[in-house]
Amino acid sequence: MRPAVAMPERAPDEALMRAEADRSAMARLLAVAGHDLKQPLQVALLSIERAVSDGVAPGAARRLGLASNALRRLGRELDDLARSSQAGGGTVPRSRAVRLDRVLARVEDEWRAYAEACGVRLRVRASGLGVRTDAGMLTTILRNLVGNAVKYARRGGRVVVGARRRGGRVVVEVHDDGPGIAPVRLAGIFEAFDRGGRRDAGGLGLGLHIVRQTAEALGHPVGVRSVPDRGSAFWVTLPRAGAPAARPGR
Template sequence: MIRSLRGRLFIGLTAIIILTGAIGVMFVYQWAFGEAMELQDSVLIQLASVAQSGSFSGGQPLQGVEQDTDVWLIELGKTPRGPADDRQLFGLKDGLQIATRKGQPIRVLLQTRSDGSRFAVAQPTAVRDETARDMAFRTLLPIAALIPCLMLVTALVIAHSLRPMVRLAGDLDARRADDLTPLPLLGTPSELHPFINSINGLLARIRSLMDQQRRFVADAAHELRTPITALSLQAENLDSVDIPEAARDRLAALRQGMQRTKHLLEQLLALARQEAPLAEAGEMPLLALDGATKEVVADLLPHAFDRGIDLGFQLVEPVAVRAEPVMLTTMVRNLLDNALRVTPRSGNIDVGVYREGEMAVLQIEDTGPGIASSDLERIFEPFFRGSCPQGEGSGLGLSIVNRVVERLGGTIGLENIGGTDRSGLRVTVRLPLAVDPSKEVSRGM
């Protein structure tokens, strides 16, 4: 069963063209064959009119006529005489007749002169049929050549007619996941308007649902952050209170749990912010990616030092991108937080910021266990922490990073580092380079 609309149209129209062409060829062949026969009869009549005044002794070819036509003039005389075939011809009436001579059928035209003598102009029917078929086939050649031309034109017309639909599908495929702007009706065929209106209605409903979900997440995280902060302050106030050691251990566990909850709420708020509508990339400020990365590394150095992790730069080049400051900071911090969480004590985290063609590259390598190959396809899903979760993360960090990178028109790749003496994960973020960093770098970082 053919599921392609283009295939159905082409096969249907091709079948119509072939069927119509076959019927037309049959009628044209019959018509051309009959016309060729009539033309040959008229030739016999003209030759007979020329021979009215001449006389011939016995049957012989007519001089001046092509040999391939095999036309004969037969003098029959005033009375039946000669061979039996000539006597049989003499007994026929004047006019065009079908007879037999020398064992083969002929088309013969008999005429009587004014003096009473008779003659015949004859031609074998086999020669006539061959000539008529040849003329009919020559008549059919243009029609036969027209059929494949019509099929080619049909294919081109179908492809051109369906091009707006293909272009529409390509535009939808090329869109970002958060681009829910309506499809334009201008410049599209009117037959597609109901389809486009239906898609636009669906996009509007999806946008409304996403807005509701984003507001719910943001409102819930904001409302929960206040009581969690208050509980954290109360827990800190208990440090100065003389309580039993067992209660102090429980208090430490409580404070740790509240800290994780507070981190989760902050990640939810960050995710809600990244889901909010964003200005076009050309309208965003120009920022130094290397400067933003240096600031985040400086903030996390004390934490890395406490864990005995060597956090530093392997390569730093001035590169500029267009982005909101909070977006770059969130992206770099989440990547480094993940690396710090999985890197064991005495491990290394190497950061690189450099230019690669027309892209600004941020690369972070750690010496942690890496990510299971089966988890790489799902690692950017919200709340997915992998089959072997490490640390106390919420599973939102990489999802937020991926969202930021998509909105900035970049790409992110994860690659496990394997070797005999080490393991780890390499994260490579590529963002469109804004300008030559040696000429213009934002000083607002």
């Protein structure tokens, strides 16, 4: 018999180890950013509220109201950021039957005033569909997708949000008619700090990263298609629940 030959041990993959270390460092950075930025945000909100209560002209009050709404939305986004940084060991989704119209209405209310200020028409199509998901985490996904679309839509352009059935699933889509994304950029569009190759884009490029992290935690596939100079469409696919009751008047 031939003597047994010990197989050589594989050297650790240094590239994978570095990538994991980078992801861990990124998670810590995002968690700290999501937490530490809340304090100055609260100070800004309090200052706006006191300015309005002290008495300002109607036009100034409207502008301060718009600023206050934007800061409150930023606070929710910071919460999303901190939560998404804990993927793999953080928030456990609480999936249940959810009326999609309620989530869409909440997201529309958050972005309507900002879209109008940007000269963008925001249209959210009514949906009587029910889905099985975590309502708060789905709101995080759609809030970021709609905000991203409004940010990139041209002045005078539009953003359309709608849902449709596909077998036992529901696909929620967000369309914009902005500049689109170059094909070479699509593969990395959901990475942190990626802004689709646009240097003039506002923000840090974390919105779509939050979308991906949250969608992965839920097990909801997300996707994108885009045509340069014609616009983009992002979507999330959800399991369908039983159809809810008729939508009440808002």
